[in-house]
Amino acid sequence: MVNGIGKRLGIASAFLLLAILTGVVGLHHREPSYRGKPLSFWLKGFELDDFPGKPSFNESNEAVFQIGTNAFPTLFRLLRTKDSDFKQRIARLARTQHFMKVHYVAADGQRWAARQGFLALGKVAKYAVPELERIDQEEIARG
Secondary structure (H helix, E strand, C coil), rough: CHHHHHHHHHHHHHHHHHHHHHHHHCCCCCCCECCCCHHHHHHHHHCCCCCCCCCCCCHHHHHHHHHHHHHHHHHHHHHCCCHHHHHHHHHHHHHHHHCCCCCCCCCCHHHHHHHHHHHHHHHHHHHHHHHHHHHHHHHHHHC
């Protein structure tokens, strides 16, 4: 009985830590919005997972297109996203618990959404090319 309580407490603590870490990172970035919702909401429409309240792919395309070049800082930040080993372990632990639904998007998924965002921008994305080249060079340098 004690082991079960300890395990539940550990899982709840891990989830709380993940929520705090994710929230703290999110507080530092002011995002552009469309129809009262931030860019990060609209980028969820590019995710493969289905969940309640998720915008459609077409809605997301329209929103990102309307936001235009104001989306660049957020999209650049998402392209640089990395998951530490610690964050990956916490996310795996949070997924194993069953008392609370956790919607966590790994760095790969965030980078995917950013790439889809640039595609949604169409020809306007050409203005991002110098920074995209810098990001690509950073990746190559890191190996």
